[in-house]
Amino acid sequence: MLVKSIFRQPAQPPSIRVFRGFASWGPLLTAAQAPPRLKTFQIYRWNPDTPEQKPQMQKYQVDLNKCGPMVLDALIKIKNEQDTTLTFRRSCREGICGSCAMNIAGRNTLACLCRIEPNTARDLKIYPLPHMFVVRDLVPDLTQFYKQYKSIQPYLQLDKLPADGKEVLQSIEDRKKLDGLYECILCACCSTSCPSYWWNQQEYLGPAVLLQAYRWIVDSRDTATHVRKEMLENSMSLYRCHTIMNCAKTCPKGLNPGLAIAEIKKSMLLSSG
Helix, strand or coil: CHHHHHHCCCCCCHHHHHHHHHHCCCCCCCCCCCCCCEEEEEEEECCCCCCCCCCEEEEEEEEHHHCCCEHHHHHHHHHHHCCCCCCCCCCCCCCCCCCCEEEECCEEEECCCCECCCCCCCCEEEECCCCCCEEECCEECCHHHHHHHHHCCCCCCCCCCCCCCCCCCCCHHHHHCCCCCCCCCCCCCCHHHCHHHHHHCCCCCHHHHHHHHHHHHCCCCCCCHHHHHHHHCCCCCCCCCCCCCHHHHHCCCCCCHHHHHHHHHHHHHHHHC
């Protein structure tokens, strides 16, 4: 009797109950069998080879059942299957390189990290990063942005190298000060969302570059802190920040450039006093 009770099967196995639960949902369809879910994308188009034509928004429809979940998936699908002239930057497809930064549904972000809104009744509008010269379509001209980045000398500077030739070490506590700074991927989402940068980008360095500047100012291994601060000691490079904080709201990596700028100002005030 003991053996029989151990191996006795239940009247209704759990697998059967689960199967009936799935069956109540109706038949499962593949992407090819499901009715199309057509989403309209309105994309900014401009071709420098035809300057007589004004920029325009061009519409494309994509079946979301046959497309990946991210906006970059849709852009690649449009370029591969509908319009090979559509131009945009992309590389890593995982939020590391910053290449696919653009304005999606009114917000600066990375196309590879931005999910497509599933509501097919609402068009999704895509523009290049705002207030930048446009190379073509969704490709902004980042020449000035990288020129400003170069100006802060974004590399470790030492008065002399260690005599033993080993790496320059720092404490765990000093290393923690770089968290929230070194993760910046220079996508320019924050700078191009900043009104102060819109109006003064020839002189104001902007949130992204200033966050990078603070990353080196606060690095305990760097010996050029005084020189770095001197480069920012003018009315435009640093002090055009008015703490609007668009930079922190739009950063796809969740960083806070506004806080970094405030820390630079505080550091410069303390060192001058």
